[in-house]
Amino acid sequence: MQAELISKDGTQEYFVNMGPQHPSTHGVLRLVLTLDGEIIKRVEPHIGYVHRSIEKMAEFDTYKQIIHLTDRMDYLSAHMNNEAVALLVENALEIEVSDRVKVIRTIMSELTRLASHQLWWGVMGMDMGAITTFLYAFRDREMINDIMEETTGARLTMNYNTPGGVMFDLHPNFQKQVKEFIKIFKTKLPEYDELLSGNIIFTERTKGIGKLSLADAISFGVTGPSGRASGFACDVRKTNPYSAYDRVNFTEILLVEGDAYARYKARIFEMWESISIIDQLIDNIPEGVIMAPMKAIVKLPKGEFYQRVETARGELGVFVVSDGNKTPYRVKFRSPGFSNLSVLDHISRGHKIADLVAIMSTLDLVIPDIDR
Amino acid sequence: MSTIIAYFKGIGQGLNTLWTGMKVTGYYFFHARKEIITMQYPDNRDTLKIPERFRGRVVMLHDQNNEHACNGCTMCEMACPNGSIKIITDKILNPETGKAVRIIDKHIYHFSMCTLCNLCVQACPSNALAMDNSYENSVYDRSELTFVLNQPGSKIRDNVKD
Ligand code: SF4
Ligand code: SF4
Numbered sequence: 281m282q283a284e285l286i287s288k289d290g291t292q293e294y295f296v297n298m299g300p301q302h303p304s305t306h307g308v309l310r311l312v313l314t315l316d317g318e319i320i321k322r323v324e325p326h327i328g329y330v331h332r333s334i335e336k337m338a339e340f341d342t343y344k345q346i347i348h349l350t351d352r353m354d355y356l357s358a359h360m361n362n363e364a365v366a367l368l369v370e371n372a373l374e375i376e377v378s379d380r381v382k383v384i385r386t387i388m389s390e391l392t393r394l395a396s397h398q399l400w401w402g403v404m405g406m407d408m409g410a411i412t413t414f415l416y417a418f419r420d421r422e423m424i425n426d427i428m429e430e431t432t433g434a435r436l437t438m439n440y441n442t443p444g445g446v447m448f449d450l451h452p453n454f455q456k457q458v459k460e461f462i463k464i465f466k467t468k469l470p471e472y473d474e475l476l477s478g479n480i481i482f483t484e485r486t487k488g489i490g491k492l493s494l495a496d497a498i499s500f501g502v503t504g505p506s507g508r509a510s511g512f513a514c515d516v517r518k519t520n521p522y523s524a525y526d527r528v529n530f531t532e533i534l535l536v537e538g539d540a541y542a543r544y545k546a547r548i549f550e551m552w553e554s555i556s557i558i559d560q561l562i563d564n565i566p567e568g569v570i571m572a573p574m575k576a577i578v579k580l581p582k583g584e585f586y587q588r589v590e591t592a593r594g595e596l597g598v599f600v601v602s603d604g605n606k607t608p609y610r611v612k613f614r615s616p617g618f619s620n621l622s623v624l625d626h627i628s629r630g631h632k633i634a635d636l637v638a639i640m641s642t643l644d645l646v647i648p649d650i651d652r
Numbered sequence: 653m654s655t656i657i658a659y660f661k662g663i664g665q666g667l668n669t670l671w672t673g674m675k676v677t678g679y680y681f682f683h684a685r686k687e688i689i690t691m692q693y694p695d696n697r698d699t700l701k702i703p704e705r706f707r708g709r710v711v712m713l714h715d716q717n718n719e720h721a722c723n724g725c726t727m728c729e730m731a732c733p734n735g736s737i738k739i740i741t742d743k744i745l746n747p748e749t750g751k752a753v754r755i756i757d758k759h760i761y762h763f764s765m766c767t768l769c770n771l772c773v774q775a776c777p778s779n780a781l782a783m784d785n786s787y788e789n790s791v792y793d794r795s796e797l798t799f800v801l802n803q804p805g806s807k808i809r810d811n812v813k814d
Contacts, residue, residue, distance in 0.1 A: 299766065322733040341733050344771060345731075345733035345769075346732075348733055348767055348769035348771070349733070385749070412673075412677060419687075419689050422689060426703075429703050429705075429706060430705065432705070433703070433705035433706055433707040433770065433783065434706075434707055434768065436766070437768075439769045439770060439771075447770060447774065448705065451703075451705070471676050473672050474672050474673060474675070474676050475676055475677075476670050478672060479670075479672075479673055480662070480665050480666040480669045480670075482667075544673075602803045
């Protein structure tokens with residue numbers, strides 16, 4: 281075994297553990313790197329450090345209760361995760377939610393997406409050695425958190441969706457606050473470009489790094505902005521529109537390069553799209569009830585149900601097998617983080633260790649989403 | 653030759669992008685008073701605005717007569733996804749009708765397990781529960797996070813339906 285590792289010129293490959301407590305893995309992800317000098321030969325992700333068996337727990341919870349568990353998967357897309365389960369139950373029971381709920385959910389989702397991308401941008405800069413971006417991103421993200429807190433009562437784990445609608449009506453200040461945020465953020469987003477996008481150190485470190493081809497993106501199931509940066513048209517909001525996405529105009533961001541810089545760009549462009557979606561909806565939130573009439577105990581009919589939504593990281597799929605009881609028989613979450621992580625080994629081979637940080641940042645991994 | 657040109661072009665570009673970035677940070681450096689977002693917590697506790705919907709922890713609402721609306725129906729206990737609520741009920745004899753009625757003895761709330769999902773508040777048929785806006789909840793021992801929500805000596809309000 282040892283002898284095999286020694287190559288002809290007498291050098292030897294060696295292993296390095298990156299994580300589980302490494303600041304640039306954004307959580308407890310352990311990567312076992314096989315290195316030849318500074319060149320990465322293999323990346324082996326070891327996951328499970330924050331495994332909370334959410335799928336198993338969900339088998340003992342009613343459908344209303346499952347939603348609050350999904351907050352804790354991809355906590356930066358908490359609202360979209362909630363929405364996935366709520367939509368699944370509504371579709372299974374053929375409940376039609378009011379237009380108001382649909383629009384509220386869409387606006388909230390886009391605000392969450394913006395907040396998630398802002399955090400990603402700040403952290404991405406920090407991974408690259410620029411503290412400034414972190415502070416600027418959190419400055420803007422704070423405004424979204426305040427809006428969320430006012431309407432939903434929580435900043436991160438909102439648990440705002442319930443089967444049949446949303447928990448509270450919008451706060452009277454909501455429209456005003458969102459409009460103000462959009463107005464301010466439109467002037468702040470160009471700063472993001474000025475600070476990082478054009479920066480020569482940053483572009484040198486990301487252009488041509490971690491190239492993911494379209495074929496690989498499809499075969500690994502890389503979705504979200506990471507997949508779309510390789511040209512994979514995988515936006516669930518376009519392919520299977522849910523909530524109010526069928527009545528807004530937005531462009532699906534598709535880039536062709538597939539490198540770290542393209543993944544970065546895709547997210548920046550996506551922020552503009554989110555802004556435009558919110559712009560279209562915020563002035564015409566229809567009146568209506570916020571909760572469709574539901575039975576006190578939600579029971580799904582016997583069968584299998586699948587619902588997917590586009591979270592900030594890609595496609596989240598919820599698969600429920602129901603045996604007709606008030607708790608599901610089996611729940612499976614197809615989390616975007618897990619599929620996006622699986623491509624890490626493939627695209628980082630042959631790059632330097634420092635590039636791995638750039639690749640991982642642009643894949644935008646959230647570890648609790650991978651482990652569940 | 654071309655490599656030399658590329659070399660100097662790179663330096664030029666580098667300086668240019670450095671200047672672009674420094675312009676942004678420089679602007680905020682010289683307009684530091686314009687957009688202050690840093691809060692001097694905990695010095696600003698008195699002026700801190702917490703939204704009224706903020707979910708701090710679960711409380712039971714009591715009025716000035718120390719009366720609450722909880723009849724011990726255990727709906728909140730069933731709605732809670734992680735068993736943070738335990739209701740201990742009691743039975744007393746109603747002196748007028750002579751029938752035994754269920755009353756609540758202790759509404760026990762384990763804050764250490766609560767995920768602040770708001771499901772119990774929504775489930776309660778008599779709106780006896782609410783979320784308060786507290787935010788400094790750290791304690792030295794876990795046992796301090798177990799609360800009895802009905803205040804000592806409190807009783808159920810008259811008009812609450814069973
Ligand atoms: S807020 Fe949620 S977790 Fe906490 S006690 Fe109520 S139902 Fe249970
Ligand atoms: S707090 Fe409400 S739900 Fe819980 S036992 Fe009392 S009346 Fe029932």
